[in-house]
Amino acid sequence: MNFTEEQISTIVRQVVENIGLQPEVNQTVAPIRHENEWGVFETVDDAIDAADKAFQEYQKFGLQDRKAFTDAIRKMCMERQEELSRMVFEETQMGRYEDKLLKHQFAASETPGIENLETTAWSGKNGLALEEWAPYGIIGAITPSTHPSETMINNSIMMLAAGNVVIFCPHPSAKNVSNYTVKRINEVLVDAGAPENLIVCVQDPTLDTAKQVLNHEKIRLLSITGGPAVVRAAMKTNKKVIAAGPGNPPVVIDESADLDHAAERITLSAGFDNNILCTAEKEIFVVESVFSAFMQAMQKPGNVLLNQSQVEQLAQKAFEKKKYLHILSRDLVGRNASVLAKAIGLNISDEVCLLYGETQNDHVFVQEEQMMPFIPVVKVKDFEQGVQLALEAEHGYGHTASVFTNNMTRATDFAKRANCSIFVINGGTFQGNGGEQGEGTLAFTIATPTGEGITRPTDFARIRRIMNVGSFRFV
């Protein structure tokens, strides 16, 4: 989309007014005052040595200092949201600029901080016990191409709040914005009185530098946000891993659902940032008695229905088959619906959120995580068949699933069987990840295989107990 500056400001203001946030989008951004390479190193060893030194210093600071430091990151993110969003968009060519503004706002305002690190204390038969949250040290954090600066900011706030320091391994295709984010974080941290190099990375991230970090002896904890290959690689190390792996979120819609509401919510959520969120709806199962009505309802928010031959043409452009694997075409991942349409010879407006079309259950668009704004819709004979096929399409990731129904017995049954980190009833799946439209805190690292779910600072901390024997039981 080619927007003028003025159009972008108008859209942002409208979106923000709609969701009730008050970003400081027009606030003056502080000029860059430190032109040095803080936090960005040539080699993994240099970066980790600097982080190690920084950790020794960081341990001398208290919780209120950590709060001041993480507040400085939040403020920087709010102030630089336009700049960072534009850089992510231009470098990765995925998603939509205006949605990236929201992602940066959410990272700044909805990420949990030190308030999550509650101390537990009790006096019992033998005296007083206290449990507090301690840091691990240097965390190795792998970040995805789909939300590079957003994940770094979200991770940095949580990991620093828990007292750790971090070496980030960004995706090579997002290295410029990632390096820039590391420098800007260090800049505001040092201005707030923190030691240098609490957050580090290497200048030219590659698969090899990521592997060095995964296996480095000074790294005690790995935080992995990415697809199946990197999760597998991290699990092979002998370290504690918080793994936020892939998803393929299914939606089931039954005959009792409000179909217009379902279509509107799915459009907002699956269309957000062109479907590159791991939590975004990737396939829909609709019971046959309301199938046609739902397909019509999906047109109301302006989505474009593809016929069977158009769906097949798009699948051929979107996936390359290599033996048993379907490899996604990076030319279409995260692109606008109009770009997908153009690939199959259709001209549609840039404003269209989603393409959709009927497919069979075994279709590649149903079984693979497509991360683009086409959503397949499968007709099922009843709710039970919808649930069974949804569970198969989710492939046991335990990530995210949703249902639209007025029958809470059915919703509860599906929720139990889906066993996902996020399950949403009658809403868009992004409403399951906190923020203005959901409940609770928000994370860009949703750890499904290792079970932490929507991560928070305590996930990046160790519990330590101190016992005062024989004292302070005073009644």
Ligand code: NAD
């Ligand atoms: P990706 O797997 O291609 O890359 C993710 C990161 O892993 C990158 O930094 C990459 O350089 C690194 N990497 C990849 N293979 C590696 C290997 N063998 N060894 C070491 N490092 C390796 O993923 P992407 O395209 O950047 O992001 C999209 C994927 O991430 C999707 O599958 C999505 O579902 C998942 N994701 C999950 C979450 C979550 O919270 N669960 C959040 C965002 C993205």
